[in-house]
Amino acid sequence: MHQLIASPYNGTLLIARPGSKGGMRIPRALHEELASTAGSSSPLPAWLLDHARTAWSVDLAGAVMRDSVLVRPETRLGYGRATYEINKGCNFNCEHCYLAERKYEGLPWADKIRVLHLLAGAGVMCCR
Template sequence: MHQLIASPYNGMFLIARPGSKGGMRIPRTLYDELASIAESNSPLPAWLLDHARTAWKVDLAGAVMRDAVLVRPETRLGYGRATYEINKGCNFNCEHCYLAERKFEGLPWPDKTRLLHLLRDAGVLWLQFTGGEPVIDRDFVDAYTLAHRSGMLGEGAWGEH
């Protein structure tokens, strides 16, 4: 699983580490360098090793690009953030709740997968799951895992950002 994500974001390029705050803005030339070796067994560039050590206290020496860095391609749409209301269901377990019971009405898994791929292909880097109550959705863990493997970072109450 990737340790870092290199991604276009709102006209610039970023490197982020899932589960960590902060990131690194890089010029196009460095993004292009990473993209050119993304699927290879090449070692990580020295500048990236240094930054990972300094910013996140992680030593990636000996790691290879294809395993350590997910390089997300530029997209025509270039969206940076999205919110996905995964369901309208609720367990009515909040102390402040005043709503009447609502139907669950979440998408079936194939449609959730399609939606997450559309978000990835649109360039979404930060994805927030909402709902009624997102974690009671039967597919929440699988959806969150797919989003993470696709290079989207969680945001808000159910994410790492």
Template sequence: MHQLTARPFLGQYLLLRPGHAKGVAIPESRLEELRKAATGGPSAPLWLADAITAAWQIPMPTGPLRDTLLVHERSTYGAPQFAAAYEYATGLGIMIQVSTNGSQLHKANMRELFARLRP
């Protein structure tokens, strides 16, 4: 398992450590730097070690960045297509957990979706 992950999320770009609630917001340009470095490009950007130490109080992991960092692509589904993405994923047999503050549950189509395809 990768020790770090970088991904677009709701119009932002985040550097995350699986299992930890804290993350680092990064600009899109830094996400692209990480993508290039993790796919065999130049070594890790200089700012990465500082970001890791500041966020999680750990040193920069050793070894190839491609083994340490997973950079996710932008989703083709996005939030407006949640129902389609959810239905597609459950159709593939992917186990899904939905965390929500309930802000969308007043919509009949969302209640119907979860009644038909339980998380």
């Protein structure tokens, strides 16, 4: 699992750490720097090592980009990351849910595929 995620979000570019509440906003040039080496065995840039140590008390010295930082691209329509869990459905009965109880059913398989194609067409990366 990646230690950090660099992602566009709501018109800004952010770096987050899975499981942590805090994050950091970065300029486009730094996001582009990360994107240019994302899948490589290049070491993490010094500025990122410093910020990760300060923000999350994590030492990533010696880590390589492809294993440590997931860099999500900007999408054509500017959407951020979204998830869609393919399962039978939601019964809206979680203790934190504010909606009334619903019948436990989901979309038929063909409609799930259609939703995934619509998301992909909008620029949302699937299966990543």
